[in-house]
Structures are given as C-alpha cells and as structure tokens.
Amino acid sequence: MTDLTVQQRVSGATAGDFIELLKPRVMSLVVFTGWAGLMVAPGDIHPVLAAVAVLCIAVGAGASGAINMWYDRDIDAVMARTARRPIPSGRVDADDALAFGVVLACASVLVMGLAVNWVAAALLALATLFYVFVYTMWLKRRTPQNIVIGGAAGAFPPMIGWAAVTGGVDVAGILLFLLIFLWTPPHFWALALFRSGDYARAGVPMLPVVEGPETTRRQMLLYTLLLLPVAAGPWFLGIAGPVYLAGALVLGGLFVASAVRVLRATDDKPAKQMFGFSILYLFLLFALLVGERIIAGVTP
Structure with a gap:
C-alpha cells in the first residue's frame, strides 16, 4: 500500500472507525463488571454519579484499547484476527489514534476524581497505566506470562466500581x-x-x-x-x-x-x-x- 493510498483512506476516517479503536466488544464486559462492582458495594451513591462512574470506566477502558492499537499496529497488521483494525487497515492515522486514546484516558480519570472520588480515579489511572505500560509495552512481546501478569489491568473495573461507592478498597x-x-x-x-x-x-x-x-x-x-x-x-x-x-x-x-x-x-x-x-x-x-x-x- 502506498503512502498516498493510506493518506486517502485515513482522510475518510469515520466516527465508527474511532469507536472501533475503543474495542467496544471487549469494553462491554469490562463496563458490566465495573457496574456490578458498583451495584454490590455497601452504601449509597446518587444515580447520576453512578452513571458518571460507569461512563468513566467505559471511557478509560476504551482509551486503553486505543493506545494498545496504536502501539501494536505492527503486529496487528500480520495477524488475521486484527489485520482489519482501523490503524493497520489505513482507516485511522496512528498519531490520531494515540492522541484520541491519551485525551480520553486523562479525561476519564479527571472526571472520575472530580465527580465521584479520587480513590476510584486513582484505581482507574492505575488500570490504564498498567494495561498500556506493563502489559502492552513491556510484557506482551517479552514473556509467555504476559496474560497472567498483564491480566491484572482487566481485573480492576469491579474494584473501581466498588471504590466509587465506598471511597476505599x-x-x-x-x-x-x-x-x-x-x-x-x-x-x-x-x-x-x-x-x-x-x-x-x-x-x-x-x-x-x-x-x-x-x-x-x-x-x-x-x-x-x-x-x-x-x-x-x-x-x-x-x-x-x-x-x-x-x-x-x-x-x-x-x-x-x-x-x-x-x-x-x-x-x-x-x-x-x-x-x-x-x-x-x-x-x-x-x-x-x-x-x-x-x-x-x-x-x-
């Protein structure tokens, strides 16, 4: 594929392409477990704040997925399961995907902290940083235990939901x-x-x-x-x-x-x-x- 072809295809990126960067199918289970943690936690939380907390978990998880796609675009291109993702297929520019993910990640943590509490926000930030830096950039390409250790990132959502209600861990x-x-x-x-x-x-x-x-x-x-x-x-x-x-x-x-x-x-x-x-x-x-x-x- 020539550079000109890629530029032409990227210029036609749609909202759906950016939504795909968020890994919505993966994110749906993440959001559900986060919501479940919030629902079973002892105590009360205003329904609006509960909705904000779940939204922040969803956005944070999606942002992690977008950054993951940016970093893994080289290996995604050679795997049949991932070759049609927005970046390797040329539908979204890699730099745009990275900026999209970083902005969403920062916004989700900030809103969680300001609207809900900073313990839940800190856990959300830790989950994002762990997924991006520990799993994606460090473990995934270096050890067969990548999923064992890196899987911790995906285990945070119910604990985040719990902390959103209780204010602690x-x-x-x-x-x-x-x-x-x-x-x-x-x-x-x-x-x-x-x-x-x-x-x-x-x-x-x-x-x-x-x-x-x-x-x-x-x-x-x-x-x-x-x-x-x-x-x-x-x-x-x-x-x-x-x-x-x-x-x-x-x-x-x-x-x-x-x-x-x-x-x-x-x-x-x-x-x-x-x-x-x-x-x-x-x-x-x-x-x-x-x-x-x-x-x-x-x-x-």
Missing part, C-alpha cells in the same frame, strides 16, 4: 479483582490455542507458542480449579447469598469441565468452545451478584 473489592484476574489466563489461552499461528507470525510469545499446547492446557485447568474457591468467596464474605453460591459452583464446575475437555482434545474445537463459554461464565457470575442484590433490595 477492602477485602471484598480485592476479591472481585482476583476473580477476574484468575479468569483471564484460561480465557485468553483458549483463544491463543486456536490462534497460535497468528501469534507465532507476529512474534508474540503466547504460552502455546513458547511452551506448546500441552503445557497451556494443563495451565488452563489449574487456573479454572483455583478460580472455584475464589468465585465462591463473595458468599463467604457476606456480599452474596445462596443463589449466587449455587450458581458460582455450577458455572465453575462447567468451566473446569471445559478445561478438562481442552486437555484431552486432539483439535481446536474444545478450545473455541471454552473461549466462548468463558465470556458467558464471567457475565453470568456477575449477573448473579447483581441480580441477587437487586432482589434483596426490593424484597420486604
């Missing part, structure tokens, strides 16, 4: 963080198993590329087993009831069963199924938390 908020932190490796490694060729071509040292599929499958099973007691933790801390506990155990059992199928698999189909189920698992887990809290709030 406590054991329950940290537990919600740990739930997503332990969920992230089997979720992304399932994707990496059936996209390992893409990662190998891009030079990204995902675990299946560096250690092989067998090691990856064993690690996935280990993390799903570790996740079982952590997912039951909200019941032990008193922020969830028996309905949540039963649901968490059933969903956790299904997640472990998915990992066992992947471990025994001779093709990529179980990994693809586990990747899809992992998203449903996290959504349903947090939906149970919120649903139980809402029902408890309206029951006489």
